[in-house]
Amino acid sequence: MTSSIDPVDLAARLIACPSITPARGEVFDLLDAELTAIGFTVHRWVMGEEPDGPTENLVAIRGSGGSHFGFAGHLDVVPPGDGWATDPFEPVIEDGVLTGRGANDMKSAIAAFVAAASEFQEQAGTISLLITGDEEGYATYGTPRIIDWLNERGIRPDMILIGEPTSVDRLGDTIKIGRRGSVNMWIDVPGTQGHVAYPHRADNPMPKLARVIAALDALHLDDGTDAFPPSNLEFTGVSTPTHASNVIPASATAQLNIRFNNLQQGQRLVELVEEIAEREAPGSTVRARISGEAFLTPPGELYDVLVSAIRDETGIDPELSTSGGTSDGRFLIQLCPVVDFGLPNASMHKIGEHAAVEDIRALSRIYRRVLEKVFG
The missing domain is CATH 3.40.630.10 (Zn peptidases)
Known part of the structure:
Protein backbone atom coordinates (compact mmCIF):
# COMPACT_ATOMS: atom_id res chain seq x y z
CA MET A 1 0.00 0.00 0.00
CA ARG A 180 -25.30 34.36 -2.81
CA GLY A 181 -25.01 35.48 -6.40
CA SER A 182 -22.83 38.44 -7.35
CA VAL A 183 -22.98 41.00 -10.14
CA ASN A 184 -20.69 43.97 -10.73
CA MET A 185 -21.97 46.94 -12.72
CA TRP A 186 -20.58 50.19 -14.07
CA ILE A 187 -23.01 53.03 -14.85
CA ASP A 188 -21.66 55.52 -17.39
CA VAL A 189 -23.41 58.90 -17.64
CA PRO A 190 -22.41 61.09 -20.60
CA GLY A 191 -21.95 64.86 -20.49
CA THR A 192 -20.12 67.63 -22.28
CA GLN A 193 -16.75 68.82 -21.01
CA GLY A 194 -16.29 72.48 -20.33
CA HIS A 195 -14.90 75.19 -18.07
CA VAL A 196 -16.55 75.46 -14.65
CA ALA A 197 -16.83 79.22 -15.13
CA TYR A 198 -19.01 78.68 -18.21
CA PRO A 199 -21.43 75.93 -17.17
CA HIS A 200 -23.95 76.94 -19.85
CA ARG A 201 -21.44 75.73 -22.43
CA ALA A 202 -21.09 72.31 -20.81
CA ASP A 203 -23.29 69.49 -19.60
CA ASN A 204 -22.25 68.25 -16.16
CA PRO A 205 -22.91 64.50 -15.78
CA MET A 206 -22.26 64.48 -12.02
CA PRO A 207 -25.69 65.69 -10.79
CA LYS A 208 -27.38 63.17 -13.08
CA LEU A 209 -25.18 60.38 -11.79
CA ALA A 210 -25.94 61.52 -8.24
CA ARG A 211 -29.66 61.08 -8.94
CA VAL A 212 -29.01 57.55 -10.21
CA ILE A 213 -26.98 56.73 -7.11
CA ALA A 214 -29.67 58.11 -4.80
CA ALA A 215 -32.42 56.13 -6.54
CA LEU A 216 -30.46 52.88 -6.41
CA ASP A 217 -29.38 53.46 -2.81
CA ALA A 218 -33.05 53.75 -1.84
CA LEU A 219 -33.92 50.53 -3.66
CA HIS A 220 -35.35 47.68 -1.53
CA LEU A 221 -34.69 44.44 -3.33
CA ASP A 222 -36.18 41.86 -0.93
CA ASP A 223 -36.40 40.76 2.70
CA GLY A 224 -34.35 37.62 2.31
CA THR A 225 -35.43 34.03 2.93
CA ASP A 226 -35.05 31.43 5.66
CA ALA A 227 -31.71 30.43 4.07
CA PHE A 228 -30.45 33.77 2.75
CA PRO A 229 -30.12 37.35 4.05
CA PRO A 230 -31.68 40.21 2.05
CA SER A 231 -30.04 41.03 -1.27
CA ASN A 232 -27.72 44.01 -0.93
CA LEU A 233 -26.51 46.72 -3.33
CA GLU A 234 -23.32 48.60 -2.50
CA PHE A 235 -21.56 51.36 -4.44
CA THR A 236 -17.82 50.76 -4.64
CA GLY A 237 -16.54 53.70 -6.69
CA VAL A 238 -17.27 56.95 -8.51
CA SER A 239 -14.93 58.37 -11.15
CA THR A 240 -14.54 60.92 -13.96
CA PRO A 241 -11.93 61.02 -16.73
CA THR A 242 -10.45 64.29 -15.44
CA HIS A 243 -9.66 65.43 -11.92
CA ALA A 244 -8.89 69.08 -12.65
CA SER A 245 -10.77 71.41 -10.30
CA ASN A 246 -11.80 73.81 -13.07
CA VAL A 247 -13.12 71.30 -15.61
CA ILE A 248 -16.64 69.93 -15.91
CA PRO A 249 -16.07 66.28 -16.91
CA ALA A 250 -17.30 64.75 -20.16
CA SER A 251 -18.62 61.68 -18.36
CA ALA A 252 -19.03 60.14 -14.91
CA THR A 253 -19.05 56.52 -13.82
CA ALA A 254 -20.35 54.74 -10.73
CA GLN A 255 -19.32 51.21 -9.85
CA LEU A 256 -21.51 48.91 -7.77
CA ASN A 257 -21.89 45.33 -6.63
CA ILE A 258 -25.05 43.43 -5.76
CA ARG A 259 -24.85 40.29 -3.64
CA PHE A 260 -28.19 38.60 -4.13
CA ASN A 261 -30.17 35.65 -2.82
CA ASN A 262 -32.15 33.08 -4.75
CA LEU A 263 -35.17 35.36 -5.01
CA GLN A 264 -33.21 37.29 -7.65
CA GLN A 265 -31.49 36.59 -10.95
CA GLY A 266 -28.40 38.39 -12.16
CA GLN A 267 -29.75 39.46 -15.55
CA ARG A 268 -32.98 40.80 -14.07
CA LEU A 269 -30.96 42.92 -11.63
CA VAL A 270 -28.95 44.32 -14.53
CA GLU A 271 -32.17 45.21 -16.32
CA LEU A 272 -33.52 46.89 -13.16
CA VAL A 273 -30.41 49.05 -12.84
CA GLU A 274 -30.63 49.91 -16.53
CA GLU A 275 -34.25 51.03 -16.12
CA ILE A 276 -33.46 53.27 -13.14
CA ALA A 277 -30.34 54.72 -14.76
CA GLU A 278 -32.25 55.60 -17.93
CA ARG A 279 -35.07 57.17 -15.92
CA GLU A 280 -32.76 59.34 -13.79
CA ALA A 281 -30.09 60.04 -16.42
CA PRO A 282 -31.36 59.51 -19.97
CA GLY A 283 -28.64 58.32 -22.31
CA SER A 284 -26.67 56.52 -19.62
CA THR A 285 -25.33 53.02 -20.22
CA VAL A 286 -24.75 50.08 -17.90
CA ARG A 287 -21.95 47.56 -18.21
CA ALA A 288 -22.27 44.38 -16.16
CA ARG A 289 -20.39 41.24 -15.25
CA ILE A 290 -22.37 38.50 -13.49
CA SER A 291 -19.98 36.41 -11.40
CA GLY A 292 -22.57 33.79 -10.58
CA GLU A 293 -26.15 33.10 -9.57
CA ALA A 294 -27.29 32.28 -6.06
Whole structure:
Protein backbone atom coordinates (compact mmCIF):
# COMPACT_ATOMS: atom_id res chain seq x y z
CA MET A 1 0.00 0.00 0.00
CA THR A 2 1.27 3.48 -0.82
CA SER A 3 2.56 5.45 2.17
CA SER A 4 0.19 8.03 3.56
CA ILE A 5 0.81 11.73 2.92
CA ASP A 6 1.43 14.31 5.64
CA PRO A 7 -1.10 17.11 4.94
CA VAL A 8 0.98 19.81 6.62
CA ASP A 9 4.11 18.92 4.66
CA LEU A 10 2.16 18.86 1.38
CA ALA A 11 0.46 22.17 2.19
CA ALA A 12 3.84 23.77 2.82
CA ARG A 13 5.24 22.45 -0.45
CA LEU A 14 2.21 23.75 -2.36
CA ILE A 15 2.63 27.18 -0.74
CA ALA A 16 6.26 27.17 -1.88
CA CYS A 17 5.04 27.13 -5.49
CA PRO A 18 3.98 30.74 -6.28
CA SER A 19 0.62 30.60 -8.04
CA ILE A 20 -0.96 34.03 -8.28
CA THR A 21 -4.20 33.84 -10.22
CA PRO A 22 -4.52 32.68 -12.97
CA ALA A 23 -2.12 29.87 -12.09
CA ARG A 24 -0.39 27.08 -13.99
CA GLY A 25 2.80 25.07 -14.02
CA GLU A 26 4.88 24.16 -10.97
CA VAL A 27 2.11 23.94 -8.37
CA PHE A 28 0.12 21.63 -10.67
CA ASP A 29 3.23 19.53 -11.31
CA LEU A 30 3.55 18.94 -7.58
CA LEU A 31 -0.10 18.01 -7.07
CA ASP A 32 -0.02 15.78 -10.17
CA ALA A 33 2.93 13.81 -8.78
CA GLU A 34 1.30 13.32 -5.38
CA LEU A 35 -2.00 12.15 -6.87
CA THR A 36 -0.38 9.82 -9.38
CA ALA A 37 1.58 8.19 -6.55
CA ILE A 38 -1.66 7.27 -4.73
CA GLY A 39 -3.39 5.79 -7.75
CA PHE A 40 -5.18 8.68 -9.44
CA THR A 41 -5.24 9.15 -13.18
CA VAL A 42 -4.53 12.83 -13.75
CA HIS A 43 -5.75 14.96 -16.66
CA ARG A 44 -4.40 18.51 -17.12
CA TRP A 45 -4.81 21.24 -19.66
CA VAL A 46 -3.99 24.92 -20.08
CA MET A 47 -6.29 27.27 -21.95
CA GLY A 48 -7.06 30.93 -22.51
CA GLU A 49 -5.11 34.12 -23.04
CA GLU A 50 -4.56 37.30 -21.05
CA PRO A 51 -6.15 39.03 -19.25
CA ASP A 52 -8.23 36.10 -17.90
CA GLY A 53 -5.72 33.36 -18.77
CA PRO A 54 -3.76 31.29 -19.39
CA THR A 55 -5.29 29.01 -16.76
CA GLU A 56 -4.46 25.42 -15.89
CA ASN A 57 -7.10 22.91 -14.79
CA LEU A 58 -6.68 19.43 -13.34
CA VAL A 59 -9.11 16.52 -13.04
CA ALA A 60 -7.88 13.45 -11.14
CA ILE A 61 -9.93 10.26 -10.96
CA ARG A 62 -9.46 7.04 -8.99
CA GLY A 63 -11.75 4.04 -9.18
CA SER A 64 -14.82 3.49 -11.33
CA GLY A 65 -18.53 2.89 -10.98
CA GLY A 66 -20.42 3.03 -7.70
CA SER A 67 -20.87 6.27 -5.80
CA HIS A 68 -18.82 9.14 -7.22
CA PHE A 69 -17.52 11.60 -4.64
CA GLY A 70 -15.88 14.77 -5.94
CA PHE A 71 -13.63 17.20 -4.12
CA ALA A 72 -13.16 20.65 -5.68
CA GLY A 73 -10.70 23.43 -5.02
CA HIS A 74 -8.25 25.92 -6.45
CA LEU A 75 -4.47 26.25 -6.43
CA ASP A 76 -4.41 29.92 -7.43
CA VAL A 77 -3.98 32.58 -4.77
CA VAL A 78 -4.47 36.32 -4.54
CA PRO A 79 -1.40 38.59 -4.80
CA PRO A 80 0.46 38.60 -1.47
CA GLY A 81 0.58 42.36 -0.93
CA ASP A 82 3.21 44.22 1.09
CA GLY A 83 4.02 43.95 4.77
CA TRP A 84 4.75 40.26 5.29
CA ALA A 85 7.27 39.44 8.02
CA THR A 86 8.65 36.65 5.78
CA ASP A 87 8.50 35.77 2.08
CA PRO A 88 4.83 34.82 1.49
CA PHE A 89 5.91 31.95 -0.75
CA GLU A 90 8.42 30.53 1.73
CA PRO A 91 6.20 28.63 4.19
CA VAL A 92 7.03 29.00 7.86
CA ILE A 93 5.86 26.68 10.64
CA GLU A 94 6.23 28.28 14.05
CA ASP A 95 4.35 27.78 17.31
CA GLY A 96 2.01 25.32 15.66
CA VAL A 97 1.01 27.67 12.82
CA LEU A 98 1.73 27.38 9.08
CA THR A 99 2.15 30.80 7.47
CA GLY A 100 2.25 31.60 3.74
CA ARG A 101 0.01 32.79 0.91
CA GLY A 102 -2.52 30.03 0.32
CA ALA A 103 -2.19 28.45 3.78
CA ASN A 104 -5.82 29.30 4.50
CA ASP A 105 -7.34 29.80 1.05
CA MET A 106 -6.99 26.99 0.10
CA LYS A 107 -3.86 24.93 -0.43
CA SER A 108 -4.08 23.38 3.03
CA ALA A 109 -7.55 21.99 2.30
CA ILE A 110 -6.35 20.44 -0.95
CA ALA A 111 -3.42 18.90 0.91
CA ALA A 112 -5.80 17.65 3.63
CA PHE A 113 -8.00 15.90 1.09
CA VAL A 114 -5.07 14.35 -0.78
CA ALA A 115 -3.74 13.07 2.55
CA ALA A 116 -7.17 11.65 3.39
CA ALA A 117 -7.35 9.92 0.01
CA SER A 118 -3.85 8.48 0.51
CA GLU A 119 -5.10 6.70 3.65
CA PHE A 120 -8.32 5.50 2.05
CA GLN A 121 -7.53 3.49 -1.05
CA GLU A 122 -10.06 0.69 -0.97
CA GLN A 123 -13.16 2.65 -1.98
CA ALA A 124 -15.89 0.76 -3.83
CA GLY A 125 -16.63 3.61 -6.19
CA THR A 126 -15.07 6.72 -7.67
CA ILE A 127 -13.19 9.65 -6.16
CA SER A 128 -12.30 12.69 -8.21
CA LEU A 129 -10.52 15.99 -7.62
CA LEU A 130 -11.57 19.00 -9.68
CA ILE A 131 -8.83 21.60 -9.27
CA THR A 132 -8.60 24.93 -11.08
CA GLY A 133 -6.04 27.69 -11.35
CA ASP A 134 -8.60 30.48 -11.67
CA GLU A 135 -11.04 30.75 -8.77
CA GLU A 136 -9.66 34.00 -7.37
CA GLY A 137 -10.03 35.66 -10.77
CA TYR A 138 -12.93 35.73 -13.20
CA ALA A 139 -13.00 31.94 -13.68
CA THR A 140 -13.33 32.41 -17.45
CA TYR A 141 -11.11 29.40 -18.15
CA GLY A 142 -11.47 27.72 -14.77
CA THR A 143 -14.20 25.58 -13.24
CA PRO A 144 -16.75 26.22 -16.05
CA ARG A 145 -14.26 24.61 -18.44
CA ILE A 146 -13.79 21.67 -16.03
CA ILE A 147 -17.55 21.18 -16.19
CA ASP A 148 -17.35 21.21 -20.00
CA TRP A 149 -14.62 18.55 -19.83
CA LEU A 150 -16.70 16.33 -17.56
CA ASN A 151 -19.84 16.74 -19.65
CA GLU A 152 -18.00 15.88 -22.86
CA ARG A 153 -16.98 12.57 -21.29
CA GLY A 154 -20.24 11.78 -19.54
CA ILE A 155 -18.62 12.03 -16.09
CA ARG A 156 -20.90 13.26 -13.31
CA PRO A 157 -20.14 13.15 -9.57
CA ASP A 158 -23.00 12.31 -7.21
CA MET A 159 -21.88 14.98 -4.73
CA ILE A 160 -19.08 17.55 -4.47
CA LEU A 161 -17.33 18.98 -1.41
CA ILE A 162 -15.42 22.23 -1.94
CA GLY A 163 -12.56 22.84 0.50
CA GLU A 164 -13.03 26.60 0.88
CA PRO A 165 -12.30 27.95 4.38
CA THR A 166 -15.80 28.20 5.87
CA SER A 167 -15.27 27.76 9.60
CA VAL A 168 -15.49 30.92 11.68
CA ASP A 169 -14.31 30.63 15.29
CA ARG A 170 -13.43 26.95 15.39
CA LEU A 171 -12.86 24.19 12.85
CA GLY A 172 -16.20 22.57 12.13
CA ASP A 173 -18.52 25.33 13.30
CA THR A 174 -19.81 26.32 9.83
CA ILE A 175 -20.45 24.74 6.46
CA LYS A 176 -21.79 26.57 3.43
CA ILE A 177 -24.89 24.99 1.93
CA GLY A 178 -25.31 27.68 -0.70
CA ARG A 179 -23.92 31.02 -1.79
CA ARG A 180 -25.30 34.36 -2.81
CA GLY A 181 -25.01 35.48 -6.40
CA SER A 182 -22.83 38.44 -7.35
CA VAL A 183 -22.98 41.00 -10.14
CA ASN A 184 -20.69 43.97 -10.73
CA MET A 185 -21.97 46.94 -12.72
CA TRP A 186 -20.58 50.19 -14.07
CA ILE A 187 -23.01 53.03 -14.85
CA ASP A 188 -21.66 55.52 -17.39
CA VAL A 189 -23.41 58.90 -17.64
CA PRO A 190 -22.41 61.09 -20.60
CA GLY A 191 -21.95 64.86 -20.49
CA THR A 192 -20.12 67.63 -22.28
CA GLN A 193 -16.75 68.82 -21.01
CA GLY A 194 -16.29 72.48 -20.33
CA HIS A 195 -14.90 75.19 -18.07
CA VAL A 196 -16.55 75.46 -14.65
CA ALA A 197 -16.83 79.22 -15.13
CA TYR A 198 -19.01 78.68 -18.21
CA PRO A 199 -21.43 75.93 -17.17
CA HIS A 200 -23.95 76.94 -19.85
CA ARG A 201 -21.44 75.73 -22.43
CA ALA A 202 -21.09 72.31 -20.81
CA ASP A 203 -23.29 69.49 -19.60
CA ASN A 204 -22.25 68.25 -16.16
CA PRO A 205 -22.91 64.50 -15.78
CA MET A 206 -22.26 64.48 -12.02
CA PRO A 207 -25.69 65.69 -10.79
CA LYS A 208 -27.38 63.17 -13.08
CA LEU A 209 -25.18 60.38 -11.79
CA ALA A 210 -25.94 61.52 -8.24
CA ARG A 211 -29.66 61.08 -8.94
CA VAL A 212 -29.01 57.55 -10.21
CA ILE A 213 -26.98 56.73 -7.11
CA ALA A 214 -29.67 58.11 -4.80
CA ALA A 215 -32.42 56.13 -6.54
CA LEU A 216 -30.46 52.88 -6.41
CA ASP A 217 -29.38 53.46 -2.81
CA ALA A 218 -33.05 53.75 -1.84
CA LEU A 219 -33.92 50.53 -3.66
CA HIS A 220 -35.35 47.68 -1.53
CA LEU A 221 -34.69 44.44 -3.33
CA ASP A 222 -36.18 41.86 -0.93
CA ASP A 223 -36.40 40.76 2.70
CA GLY A 224 -34.35 37.62 2.31
CA THR A 225 -35.43 34.03 2.93
CA ASP A 226 -35.05 31.43 5.66
CA ALA A 227 -31.71 30.43 4.07
CA PHE A 228 -30.45 33.77 2.75
CA PRO A 229 -30.12 37.35 4.05
CA PRO A 230 -31.68 40.21 2.05
CA SER A 231 -30.04 41.03 -1.27
CA ASN A 232 -27.72 44.01 -0.93
CA LEU A 233 -26.51 46.72 -3.33
CA GLU A 234 -23.32 48.60 -2.50
CA PHE A 235 -21.56 51.36 -4.44
CA THR A 236 -17.82 50.76 -4.64
CA GLY A 237 -16.54 53.70 -6.69
CA VAL A 238 -17.27 56.95 -8.51
CA SER A 239 -14.93 58.37 -11.15
CA THR A 240 -14.54 60.92 -13.96
CA PRO A 241 -11.93 61.02 -16.73
CA THR A 242 -10.45 64.29 -15.44
CA HIS A 243 -9.66 65.43 -11.92
CA ALA A 244 -8.89 69.08 -12.65
CA SER A 245 -10.77 71.41 -10.30
CA ASN A 246 -11.80 73.81 -13.07
CA VAL A 247 -13.12 71.30 -15.61
CA ILE A 248 -16.64 69.93 -15.91
CA PRO A 249 -16.07 66.28 -16.91
CA ALA A 250 -17.30 64.75 -20.16
CA SER A 251 -18.62 61.68 -18.36
CA ALA A 252 -19.03 60.14 -14.91
CA THR A 253 -19.05 56.52 -13.82
CA ALA A 254 -20.35 54.74 -10.73
CA GLN A 255 -19.32 51.21 -9.85
CA LEU A 256 -21.51 48.91 -7.77
CA ASN A 257 -21.89 45.33 -6.63
CA ILE A 258 -25.05 43.43 -5.76
CA ARG A 259 -24.85 40.29 -3.64
CA PHE A 260 -28.19 38.60 -4.13
CA ASN A 261 -30.17 35.65 -2.82
CA ASN A 262 -32.15 33.08 -4.75
CA LEU A 263 -35.17 35.36 -5.01
CA GLN A 264 -33.21 37.29 -7.65
CA GLN A 265 -31.49 36.59 -10.95
CA GLY A 266 -28.40 38.39 -12.16
CA GLN A 267 -29.75 39.46 -15.55
CA ARG A 268 -32.98 40.80 -14.07
CA LEU A 269 -30.96 42.92 -11.63
CA VAL A 270 -28.95 44.32 -14.53
CA GLU A 271 -32.17 45.21 -16.32
CA LEU A 272 -33.52 46.89 -13.16
CA VAL A 273 -30.41 49.05 -12.84
CA GLU A 274 -30.63 49.91 -16.53
CA GLU A 275 -34.25 51.03 -16.12
CA ILE A 276 -33.46 53.27 -13.14
CA ALA A 277 -30.34 54.72 -14.76
CA GLU A 278 -32.25 55.60 -17.93
CA ARG A 279 -35.07 57.17 -15.92
CA GLU A 280 -32.76 59.34 -13.79
CA ALA A 281 -30.09 60.04 -16.42
CA PRO A 282 -31.36 59.51 -19.97
CA GLY A 283 -28.64 58.32 -22.31
CA SER A 284 -26.67 56.52 -19.62
CA THR A 285 -25.33 53.02 -20.22
CA VAL A 286 -24.75 50.08 -17.90
CA ARG A 287 -21.95 47.56 -18.21
CA ALA A 288 -22.27 44.38 -16.16
CA ARG A 289 -20.39 41.24 -15.25
CA ILE A 290 -22.37 38.50 -13.49
CA SER A 291 -19.98 36.41 -11.40
CA GLY A 292 -22.57 33.79 -10.58
CA GLU A 293 -26.15 33.10 -9.57
CA ALA A 294 -27.29 32.28 -6.06
CA PHE A 295 -27.67 28.58 -5.26
CA LEU A 296 -28.86 26.43 -2.38
CA THR A 297 -28.18 22.73 -1.90
CA PRO A 298 -31.22 20.96 -0.44
CA PRO A 299 -30.80 18.52 2.47
CA GLY A 300 -29.59 15.07 1.48
CA GLU A 301 -26.76 12.56 1.72
CA LEU A 302 -24.00 15.14 1.34
CA TYR A 303 -25.33 17.13 4.32
CA ASP A 304 -25.67 13.98 6.36
CA VAL A 305 -22.21 12.54 5.81
CA LEU A 306 -20.40 15.87 6.28
CA VAL A 307 -22.28 16.91 9.42
CA SER A 308 -21.78 13.43 10.87
CA ALA A 309 -18.04 13.46 10.06
CA ILE A 310 -17.59 16.89 11.66
CA ARG A 311 -19.52 15.83 14.76
CA ASP A 312 -17.52 12.60 15.11
CA GLU A 313 -14.18 14.43 14.86
CA THR A 314 -14.89 17.67 16.75
CA GLY A 315 -18.07 17.16 18.76
CA ILE A 316 -19.57 20.21 17.02
CA ASP A 317 -22.90 20.45 15.22
CA PRO A 318 -22.03 22.90 12.43
CA GLU A 319 -24.17 25.87 11.43
CA LEU A 320 -25.55 25.58 7.91
CA SER A 321 -24.84 28.96 6.32
CA THR A 322 -25.08 30.84 3.02
CA SER A 323 -23.14 33.92 4.16
CA GLY A 324 -19.89 35.24 2.76
CA GLY A 325 -18.58 35.52 -0.76
CA THR A 326 -19.00 33.37 -3.82
CA SER A 327 -17.30 30.05 -4.54
CA ASP A 328 -17.04 27.77 -7.54
CA GLY A 329 -20.08 26.02 -6.16
CA ARG A 330 -22.03 28.53 -8.26
CA PHE A 331 -20.86 26.54 -11.29
CA LEU A 332 -20.60 23.02 -9.86
CA ILE A 333 -24.22 23.03 -8.68
CA GLN A 334 -25.02 22.31 -12.36
CA LEU A 335 -23.64 18.81 -11.81
CA CYS A 336 -24.88 17.67 -8.39
CA PRO A 337 -25.36 18.74 -4.75
CA VAL A 338 -22.47 20.92 -3.53
CA VAL A 339 -21.34 22.18 -0.11
CA ASP A 340 -18.25 24.07 1.05
CA PHE A 341 -16.32 23.14 4.18
CA GLY A 342 -12.82 23.94 5.35
CA LEU A 343 -10.56 25.75 7.79
CA PRO A 344 -11.33 28.77 10.01
CA ASN A 345 -11.18 31.69 7.59
CA ALA A 346 -10.08 34.72 9.63
CA SER A 347 -6.74 35.11 7.79
CA MET A 348 -7.85 34.45 4.20
CA HIS A 349 -6.43 37.03 1.74
CA LYS A 350 -4.71 38.87 4.61
CA ILE A 351 -1.06 39.75 5.15
CA GLY A 352 0.40 36.88 7.15
CA GLU A 353 -2.22 34.35 5.98
CA HIS A 354 -1.96 31.24 8.14
CA ALA A 355 -3.55 28.03 9.40
CA ALA A 356 -3.08 26.08 12.60
CA VAL A 357 -1.15 22.86 12.01
CA GLU A 358 -3.57 20.86 14.15
CA ASP A 359 -6.55 22.28 12.23
CA ILE A 360 -5.01 21.06 8.97
CA ARG A 361 -4.52 17.59 10.41
CA ALA A 362 -8.03 17.54 11.91
CA LEU A 363 -9.50 18.70 8.59
CA SER A 364 -7.78 15.79 6.86
CA ARG A 365 -9.29 13.41 9.43
CA ILE A 366 -12.75 14.89 8.79
CA TYR A 367 -12.30 14.43 5.05
CA ARG A 368 -11.26 10.82 5.62
CA ARG A 369 -14.36 10.24 7.76
CA VAL A 370 -16.45 11.63 4.90
CA LEU A 371 -14.90 9.12 2.48
CA GLU A 372 -15.49 6.28 4.94
CA LYS A 373 -19.16 7.23 5.31
CA VAL A 374 -19.70 7.61 1.55
CA PHE A 375 -18.02 4.36 0.57
CA GLY A 376 -18.50 2.37 3.76
